[in-house]
Amino acid sequence: MLYNHQIARVFLAVGMIFIIISLFNLGKSVRLGLPSEQTSFKSHGIYKISRNPMYVGLHMVTLSSMIFSLNLIIILMGIYSFVIYHFIIIGEENFLRNRFGEAYLDYQRKVRRYL
Numbered sequence: 001m002l003y004n005h006q007i008a009r010v011f012l013a014v015g016m017i018f019i020i021i022s023l024f025n026l027g028k029s030v031r032l033g034l035p036s037e038q039t040s041f042k043s044h045g046i047y048k049i050s051r052n053p054m055y056v057g058l059h060m061v062t063l064s065s066m067i068f069s070l071n072l073i074i075i076l077m078g079i080y081s082f083v084i085y086h087f088i089i090i091g092e093e094n095f096l097r098n099r100f101g102e103a104y105l106d107y108q109r110k111v112r113r114y115l
Contacts, residue, residue: 001059002090004068005068005069006068007067008065009064009065011060011062011063011067011079012061012064013055013058013062014057014060015056015057015058015059015061015063015064016057017057018046018053018054018056018057018060019054019057019058019061020057020063021045021046021053022047022053022054022057023044023054024030024045025030025042025044025045025046025047025059026042026054034094034104037097041100041103041104041107043107043111047111048110048111049111049115050113050115051090051093051107051108051111051113052113052114054103055085055089055114056076056114056115058085059085059114062078062081062082062096063078065078066078089113089115093108093113
């Protein structure tokens with residue numbers, strides 16, 4: 001059990017680092033939902049290694065709680081959140097392709113969705 005807690009703490013720490021760096025790289029562009037106002041395309045910093053580092057961080061935090069608790073309900077809810085966030089990401093990618101066109105398509109070819 002102690003070993004699980006150590007692994008969970010590592011996932012939690014790495015996940016929080018991803019989230020914090022993502023927020024820092026996005027700056028004033030952080031918002032909930034899709035923006036209606038004009039935005040700029042961000043592909044610097046941590047966004048050079050993942051198109052969705054904030055979601056990677058959230059997934060790591062979720063995975064941490066799944067490993068820490070080893071509770072079936074928490075594990076099922078975690079899996080459910082992975083699926084839901086994947087569909088949210090697909091929607092955001094469609095939005096970004098429409099908004100930024102070829103620049104985003106080129107970015108998609110160079111940078112993976114997750115890691």
